[in-house]
Structures are given as structure tokens and as C-alpha cells.
Amino acid sequence: MSDRVSLESFYDGRDCLVTGGLGFLGSNLCRALVRLGARVTVVDSLIPEYGGNLWNVHDIEDRIEIQFSDVRDVPAMRYLVGGRQVIFNLAGQVSHVDSMVDPYTDLEINCRAQLSMLEACRASNRNVKILYAGTRQQYGRPRYLPVDEQHLVQPTDVNGINKMAGEWYHILYANTYGMRATSLRLTNSYGPGMLLKHGRQGFIPWFVRKILLGEPIAIYGTGEQKRDMNYVEDVIDAFLRAGATDATDGEVYNLGGDEVVSLLEFTETLIDVAGGGRYEVTPFPEEMRRIDIGDYYGSYEKLRAATGWEPRVPLRDGLARTLAYYRENRSHYIEPSEEG
Amino acid sequence: MSDRVSLESFYDGRDCLVTGGLGFLGSNLCRALVRLGARVTVVDSLIPEYGGNLWNVHDIEDRIEIQFSDVRDVPAMRYLVGGRQVIFNLAGQVSHVDSMVDPYTDLEINCRAQLSMLEACRASNRNVKILYAGTRQQYGRPRYLPVDEQHLVQPTDVNGINKMAGEWYHILYANTYGMRATSLRLTNSYGPGMLLKHGRQGFIPWFVRKILLGEPIAIYGTGEQKRDMNYVEDVIDAFLRAGATDATDGEVYNLGGDEVVSLLEFTETLIDVAGGGRYEVTPFPEEMRRIDIGDYYGSYEKLRAATGWEPRVPLRDGLARTLAYYRENRSHYIEPSEEG
Numbered sequence: 001m002s003d004r005v006s007l008e009s010f011y012d013g014r015d016c017l018v019t020g021g022l023g024f025l026g027s028n029l030c031r032a033l034v035r036l037g038a039r040v041t042v043v044d045s046l047i048p049e050y051g052g053n054l055w056n057v058h059d060i061e062d063r064i065e066i067q068f069s070d071v072r073d074v075p076a077m078r079y080l081v082g083g084r085q086v087i088f089n090l091a092g093q094v095s096h097v098d099s100m101v102d103p104y105t106d107l108e109i110n111c112r113a114q115l116s117m118l119e120a121c122r123a124s125n126r127n128v129k130i131l132y133a134g135t136r137q138q139y140g141r142p143r144y145l146p147v148d149e150q151h152l153v154q155p156t157d158v159n160g161i162n163k164m165a166g167e168w169y170h171i172l173y174a175n176t177y178g179m180r181a182t183s184l185r186l187t188n189s190y191g192p193g194m195l196l197k198h199g200r201q202g203f204i205p206w207f208v209r210k211i212l213l214g215e216p217i218a219i220y221g222t223g224e225q226k227r228d229m230n231y232v233e234d235v236i237d238a239f240l241r242a243g244a245t246d247a248t249d250g251e252v253y254n255l256g257g258d259e260v261v262s263l264l265e266f267t268e269t270l271i272d273v274a275g276g277g278r279y280e281v282t283p284f285p286e287e288m289r290r291i292d293i294g295d296y297y298g299s300y301e302k303l304r305a306a307t308g309w310e311p312r313v314p315l316r317d318g319l320a321r322t323l324a325y326y327r328e329n330r331s332h333y334i335e336p337s338e339e340g
Numbered sequence: 341m342s343d344r345v346s347l348e349s350f351y352d353g354r355d356c357l358v359t360g361g362l363g364f365l366g367s368n369l370c371r372a373l374v375r376l377g378a379r380v381t382v383v384d385s386l387i388p389e390y391g392g393n394l395w396n397v398h399d400i401e402d403r404i405e406i407q408f409s410d411v412r413d414v415p416a417m418r419y420l421v422g423g424r425q426v427i428f429n430l431a432g433q434v435s436h437v438d439s440m441v442d443p444y445t446d447l448e449i450n451c452r453a454q455l456s457m458l459e460a461c462r463a464s465n466r467n468v469k470i471l472y473a474g475t476r477q478q479y480g481r482p483r484y485l486p487v488d489e490q491h492l493v494q495p496t497d498v499n500g501i502n503k504m505a506g507e508w509y510h511i512l513y514a515n516t517y518g519m520r521a522t523s524l525r526l527t528n529s530y531g532p533g534m535l536l537k538h539g540r541q542g543f544i545p546w547f548v549r550k551i552l553l554g555e556p557i558a559i560y561g562t563g564e565q566k567r568d569m570n571y572v573e574d575v576i577d578a579f580l581r582a583g584a585t586d587a588t589d590g591e592v593y594n595l596g597g598d599e600v601v602s603l604l605e606f607t608e609t610l611i612d613v614a615g616g617g618r619y620e621v622t623p624f625p626e627e628m629r630r631i632d633i634g635d636y637y638g639s640y641e642k643l644r645a646a647t648g649w650e651p652r653v654p655l656r657d658g659l660a661r662t663l664a665y666y667r668e669n670r671s672h673y674i675e676p677s678e679e680g
Contacts, residue, residue, distance in 0.1 A: 100516070103455045103509075111451060111505070115443045115498075152492060155508060156515065158455075165451070165505040168495060169443075175496065176440070 010244040012037035017084045019043045019071050019117075020052070020091030021064070024193040025133065025186075027056030028232045029088055029239055034063045036240070043080060043091065045070035050093070051195040055332035071113040078120040086129045086243050089117060089170075092163070095200040096137065097287060099159035110162035111169075118173045118181075126179055130170060131243050134185035134252065136296055138164045146228075146299040149185075149252055156293060167252065174250035182248040184238055186255050187298050191232030191318060192325035196333040203263070204229065207270055210277070212326055212334060217271075217279035220288055223264035228257035228297035231318030234311040241307035248306055256298035259315045266315075273319045350584040352377035357424045359383045359411050359457075360392070360431030361404075364533040365473065365526075367396030368572045369428055369579055374403045376580070383420060383431065385410040390433070391535040395672035411453040418460040426469045426583050429457060429510075432503070435540035436477060437627060439499035450502035451509075458513045458521075466519055470510060471583050474525035474592065476636055478504045486568075486639040489525075489592055496633060507592065514590035522588040524578055526595050527638050531572030531658060532665035536673040543603070544569065547610055550617070552666055552674060557611075557619035560628055563604035568597035568637035571658030574651040581647035588646055596638035599655045606655075613659045 016033050020026040021042025033040045042064055046052040057064060069076045071091045081087060092110055093099065099106040114132075121128050139147050140154035155161045170181035190204040199206035210217045230238075238255055242248045261269070264281075271277035284292060303309050313321075326333060356373050360366040361382030373380045382404055386392040397404060409416045411431045421427060432450055433439065439446035454472075461468050479487050480494035495501045510521035530544040539546035550557045570578075578595055582588045601609070604621075611617035624632065643649050653661075666673060 103459065104452065107447075107452055107455060112444065112447055115447060119443070150492065152490065154511075156512065158509070158512065161505050161508045161512065164508075165501050168501045168504075169498070172496065172498065172501065 023051035231313035363391035571653035596640035
């Protein structure tokens with residue numbers, strides 16, 4: 001499709017709800033929706049350890065409505081989903097490690113809250129389009145590469161299991177009640193707005209933090225584990241495209257990156273783009289080794305066929321834009337007390 | 341293996357906990373365990389709409405200990421799992437239709453309570469062997485037949501999703517913490533002790549009830565849907581074998597039946613064995629059609645390879661024993677007020 005034009009004509013004036021809208025993906029999505037002319041309401045409860053950060057929307061805060069609410073709050077969500085045309089359901093507990101320490105909170109957010117969101121839509125807004133953020137973690141350790149949507153799912157941590165259940169509720173409600181839900185299974189996403197204050201939301205933000213602080217990056221295992229990754233602009237483009245068509249109703253899609261790199265290669269690229277930095281290869285900490293999945297990269301052919309999506313931002317460019325953002329906005333992502 | 345001898349030598353004197361032990365499968369399992377010389381404690385909360393029924397254990401009640409407790413009760417379960425050698429974790433919400441009407445209760449029992457059981461064992465009884473009762477419903481509509489364990493799982497109702505998550509928690513805790521959990525994915529199980537008072541726990545008990553009451557059996561759709569089934573004695577044998585070996589730790593197994601029959605053939609066999617009865621083929625009620633899975637039958641090759649298990653009771657024999665039981669114990673399964 002002539003992408004920009006058709007997305008604009010679809011989203012202009014459209015009433016969109018973004019759960020987790022102050023987080024990394026949510027805030028970037030809000031920015032894109034505002035540019036396309038959508039009416040945007042954010043739901044975010046700013047749970048301290050999670051990714052919500054008001055600075056992520058400081059440039060658009062007068063053009064969006066922010067509801068400080070938790071997706072676990074059934075009555076509030078019941079009200080807030082009413083009348084929306086598109087819901088981007090991005091709120092979630094995303095830390096694999098945290099899910100093993102406190103499986104119940106992960107269950108409440110990633111399962112129960114998803115059910116109550118869907119029940120609320122079924123009761124009062126059955127035609128709304130719902131986009132769910134799934135994760136490659138659902139596949140567990142790949143049996144073949146690249147991983148496509150026919151691959152067995154066998155999550156290796158509580159978060160992967162609960163995200164899987166959350167996704168299936170969406171697809172079930174689509175199949176059973178004719179609701180319009182779609183899941184995108186994200187691979188490693190990166191870019192401006194990531195949480196940097198702890199290392200429990202994936203390796204990329206943690207490595208970026210290490211670069212900013214001038215500390216050595218610790219690579220676990222051999223560093224040969226392969227990964228693909230998507231710059232946030234491409235991830236948001238996938239959500240926007242999937243949200244703008246009926247063709248994706250009831251379907252599940254992988255995202256994926258064209259550049260498959262080892263952790264070592266990734267780190268060397270990051271250091272090169274940053275103009276400095278260092279790393280060391282160290283054994284896995286036990287709690288990380290247990291849930292490591294080896295090599296992973298995905299096929300996005302199904303999504304391309306349905307929406308024309310493909311990743312456009314090369315890794316070096318994405319990393320350069322990411323580092324530039326954090327260098328300019330550093331104090332909003334790294335506490336003064338954390339500075340060396 | 342020389343089955344009876346080796347099961348006896350394994351279970352004799354062994355401390356076993358059976359959750360859902362007053363239900364259909366649980367009570368039959370308790371009876372078998374008592375015969376093998378095990379020390380048996382039952383956990384059951386006798387939720388009125390579920391399958392627990394004290395009559396199911398009336399012949400062994402002085403040889404088992406019954407704890408009237410709910411698997412959702414975290415402190416009680418934490419105490420009750422202590423010191424056990426084998427836990428047969430059979431408690432669950434099993435109605436597909438109920439799970440669509442009240443998805444939250446299904447979530448609490450089939451997900452949260454499973455997590456808390458596993459957390460309790462991880463904290464205080466990490467070496468216990470845990471047997472989980474999974475279900476063929478996890479596979480959803482089969483893509484090929486017979487369904488083996490490599491088949492994609494794609495549940496078609498909330499119960500299937502939550503049972504799937506419950507199973508994965510077990511396997512995850514096995515893989516991650518070295519715990520000894522095994523899941524058996526059951527197909528249609530039948531025999532003495534099934535709940536007959538409503539039709540939301542599968543078609544076999546409902547059809548048996550209709551025979552007993554002299555009412556016509558309603559077959560939905562065309563009646564051509566194929567199914568396999570296991571007599572309860574075979575199901576219990578599978579649990580006992582899987583529980584008696586380390587080889588099954590961390591693994592998932594299908595059960596399955598050698599006789600694959602259509603619903604029509606099943607019904608005609610049932611009527612023939614019963615010596616009378618009638619049926620009518622009628623369109624699917626909407627809430628049933630939505631979650632119907634078409635033909636299903638499974639391969640039990642993996643379980644046979646690991647444990648030597650195979651089904652032994654032919655359908656006609658199993659149905660004859662089932663009907664004989666209910667004719668003798670009718671008043672404990674059908675309320676006087678329900679009698680015509």
C-alpha cells in the first residue's frame with residue numbers, strides 16, 4: 001500500500017486507547033498516532049519497576065489524554081474501553097526474571113487483566129480492533145530457524161507462559177465471539193524510550209546503559225547466541241498496519257529483523273556506533289541460564305503478506321538514533337545517584 | 341514391566357496426595373492406590389457444580405484421609421504438600437462451557453492454584469513427583485490425526501488455555517528447578533464415579549444419564565465427529581505408571597484409545613450395551629458449536645514407549661461396567677427430584 005497515505009486516512013480522527021502508553025513501545029506508538037491525527041488516550045499506572053516514564057511523552061503530552069490507571073482495575077477498564085475504535089493493548093509485566101520470582105503478579109497482569117479487558121470489550125464494545133503485544137519468548141528454545149508461526153510454542157519461563165495465555169484469550173475471543181483481535185509476537189525491540197534503570201527487560205537497554213555509564217558490558221555464555229531485532233519505528237509501523245485492516249482479525253504474526261547477529265557482533269556494533277565502550281564474556285548467572293533460549297530469529301513473511309510490513313531501519317542507524325536520544329535525555333533515564 | 345508387581349513394590353507404603361480426590365478420576369485413583377498399599381490423603385472442597393462426591397469413596401473412606409480444602413487455599417496447600425512422595429494433581433475446573441461464562445474462576449483454579457501448588461513444593465518438597473492431568477482440549481481442532489505430542493496446541497476455549505498454562509507451569513518448574521512433574525493429556529475418560537448431574541463435563545456422562553433416565557440422547561451436529569476414549573481403569577493405570585518412574589520427569593504424554601468411533605457409533609454401542617435407549621441428531625447449540633473441535637483421536641506411542649502403558653478395556657466392556665455401577669448406585673448420582 002502507499003503506506004503513509006493509507007495509514008493517515010485510517011487513523012485520522014480515530015479514537016485509540018493505548019494501554020502501557022507511557023512505556024517504551026506505548027509512547028512511541030502514541031507519538032505516531034498523534035502524527036497521524038488520531039485521538040489518543042493512554043492508560044498507564046507508572047508501576048515503578050516497569051517501563052512507564054512521563055518523559056517518554058513530554059513532547060506530546062498536551063495532545064494525548066493520560067489516565068493513570070491499572071489494567072487490573074476492572075471497573076476503570078470497563079469504562080475506559082467504551083467507544084474506542086482501536087485498542088493497542090501493550091500493558092504487561094515484561095520481565096522474564098521477575099516472573100520467576102513473583103509468578104502471581106505476572107499472572108494478574110498478563111492473564112487476568114487480559115481476560116477482564118476482553119470481557120469488557122465483549123460486553124460493551126465488541127467491534128473494537130484490539131492489538132496485543134506477544135513475544136518471541138512464547139516459542140521457547142527454537143527447534144528450527146527462522147521461527148515461523150507454525151513453530152511449537154513451549155515457553156521457558158512464567159512470563160512466556162502467561163503472555164501465551166494472554167495472546168490465546170485474544171484469539172479465542174476473536175474466533176468465538178467474532179471480535180477483532182490480533183497478536184504481534186515481537187522479537188527484541190529497541191530505541192528511544194526504553195527503560196534503562198535495571199537489566200530485567202532485555203539485553204539491549206542494559207547494554208545501552210552500560211555504554212552511557214562507561215561500564216563494561218557483560219555478555220553471558222559464549223556471546224555466540226544469535227538474535228534478530230527491530231528498531232522501534234518499525235515495531236510501531238507493524239502495529240499501525242495490523243490495526244488498520246480487517247485481514248489481521250484473529251491472527252497471530254511474528255515480527256523479525258533482516259540482520260541476524262550474535263550478541264558479540266551486536267555489542268561490537270553498538271560500541272563502534274557509540275565511539276567507545278568495552279565488554280567482557282562471562283558465564284551465565286544461574287537464574288539467567290535456566291531461561292536462556294539459545295539462538296532465535298523469526299520469519300515475518302506472514303505479516304508482510306498481510307500488511308506489506310518489513311523492517312526498514314538498519315541496525316547501525318537504529319543504534320545511532322537510540323544513543324543520540326539517550327545522550328540528550330540521559331537524566332530522565334538514569335538517576336543522578338546511578339551516575340559514576 | 342511385570343506391571344502389577346512393580347507398581348505394588350513402588351506404591352506400597354508411599355505417601356500420596358490426590359487433589360480432586362473425591363472426583364471421578366481422583367476417587368478411582370485413590371481406590372487403586374489403597375489396593376497397592378499406599379498411604380493416601382485426599383484434598384477436595386466438594387464445590388457443588390464440580391465432580392466431588394463422597395459416595396465415590398464410600399468403600400475406602402476408612403483407608404484414606406480426606407482434607408476438605410480448596411487448592412486455591414495457599415497456606416493449607418503449603419502445609420498439605422509437605423512430606424508427600426507423589427502428588428496426583430487432579431483438581432481442576434473441567435467444564436469448557438463454564439470457563440466461557442466465568443473465565444476468572446477457571447483462571448484461579450487452573451492457573452493460579454497450580455502456580456501456588458508448585459511454589460509450595462519448590463519451597464518445601466522439591467523432590468516430590470507431581471502428576472498433572474492435562475487434556476486433549478489443549479490441542480484445539482486437530483490439524484492431523486492421530487494427534488501426537490508434536491501437534492501445535494491451539495485451545496478453543498478458556499479452559500483449554502488455562503489447562504495449557506497449568507501444564508506448562510509444571511513442565512517449566514521441572515525444567516528450571518529440576519522438579520519432577522509430568523503431564524498426561526487425557527482424552528475422553530469414562531467409568532464409575534463420573535458426575536451425572538449436568539452435561540457440562542463431557543458427553544459420555546451426559547449420555548449415560550440419559551440412558552438411566554430413559555430420555556433421548558441429543559447428538560449435536562451430524563454425529564460423525566470421531567473420538568477416542570479410555571475407561572477409567574486404563575486412565576488410572578497410566579497415572580500410576582507415569583508416577584512410578586523418573587523417566588517421565590518433565591515430560592508430556594497423550595493418552596488415547598484404540599477404538600476410534602463416531603458419536604453415532606458410540607451412542608449406538610451404548611444403547612446396545614444398555615439394552616435400550618434412543619437418540620436424536622440435532623443442530624449444535626451456538627455455545628457448543630463455537631468450541632467444538634471436529635474429529636479427535638490421539639497417539640499414545642510416547643507413553644507406551646516410556647511406561648509400557650496401553651489401554652486394555654474394550655469400549656463395550658467399559659460401558660457395561662459403567663452402566664452396571666450407575667444402576668446399582670443410581671441414587672448417589674441422580675437426585676430424586678431429577679427422576680422422571
